[in-house]
Amino acid sequence: GENVEQHPSTLSVQEGDSAVIKCTYSDSASNYFPWYKQELGKRPQLIIDIRSNVGEKKDQRIAVTLNKTAKHFSLHITETQPEDSAVYFCAARNTGGFKTIFGAGTRLFVKA
Amino acid sequence: DGGITQSPKYLFRKEGQNVTLSCEQNLNHDAMYWYRQDPGQGLRLIYYSQIVNDFQKGDIAEGYSVSREKKESFPLTVTSAQKNPTAFYLCASTNSWGGNSPLHFGNGTRLTVT
Numbered sequence: 001g002e003n004v005e006q007h008p009s010t011l012s013v014q015e016g017d018s019a020v021i022k023c024t025y026s027d028s029a030s031n032y033f034p035w036y037k038q039e040l041g042k043r044p045q046l047i048i049d050i051r052s053n054v055g056e057k058k059d060q061r062i063a064v065t066l067n068k069t070a071k072h073f074s075l076h077i078t079e080t081q082p083e084d085s086a087v088y089f090c091a092a093r094n095t096g097g098f099k100t101i102f103g104a105g106t107r108l109f110v111k112a
Numbered sequence: 113d114g115g116i117t118q119s120p121k122y123l124f125r126k127e128g129q130n131v132t133l134s135c136e137q138n139l140n141h142d143a144m145y146w147y148r149q150d151p152g153q154g155l156r157l158i159y160y161s162q163i164v165n166d167f168q169k170g171d172i173a174e175g176y177s178v179s180r181e182k183k184e185s186f187p188l189t190v191t192s193a194q195k196n197p198t199a200f201y202l203c204a205s206t207n208s209w210g211g212n213s214p215l216h217f218g219n220g221t222r223l224t225v226t
Contacts, residue, residue: 003152006154011148032212034215035212036215040218043202043217043218043219043220044155044202044215045217046214046215048177049212049214051212055142060180088141089154089155098143098160098162098168099157099160100172101158102154102155102156103154104153104154105152105153105154
């Protein structure tokens with residue numbers, strides 16, 4: 001069935017370093033890939049998304065890359081700051097459908 | 113700010129009791145969703161609704177029920193048939209059916225059943 005795998009489950013970096021989170025998806029019809037950030041006890045919030053006709057997208061310190069052939073997409077955070085500490089979820093959706101499939105999440109710790 | 117309101121934030125119930133979680137949105141979104149979140153897991157879809165008076169089961173609908181009598185409201189009832197109801201419940205909406213619109217989430221309801 002449809003599945004999104006996310007790695008690593010936990011990531012610890014030093015402030016100022018980069019963080020990379022990787023996801024793979026199974027449904028080849030998926031063509032919309034959002035990333036959500038969830039702080040402790042709060043709702044997930046969209047931080048960036050990418051569509052299948054684009055290979056890379058940047059927004060300040062955050063970038064997402066997509067390899068449709070390999071069914072991989074990744075989140076890159078540069079110059080990490082303590083406030084980047086949170087759980088990050090990748091997701092995939094077939095834009096002809098309704099269902100957004102989520103990865104299991106990555107807990108990012110940024111050490112000051 | 114405008115968006116999705118879930119209430120209450122915390123809910124405690126005794127085993128065997130049904131409980132209803134509220135979700136209201138003022139975004140004029142057509143589609144609404146209920147997700148369940150457990151520690152260390154991603155979000156799992158319980159139910160979704162495309163339009164008023166229509167809803168469909170998600171991946172883990174057993175033990176849950178919903179209604180969609182108004183566009184802005186999508187309450188979730190956790191019934192006594194749900195074997196492990198303690199979890200964090202998130203309501204969400206989108207402004208189009210599928211498409212490239214992201215999910216907008218409410219702040220969630222943390223349900224504890226003892």
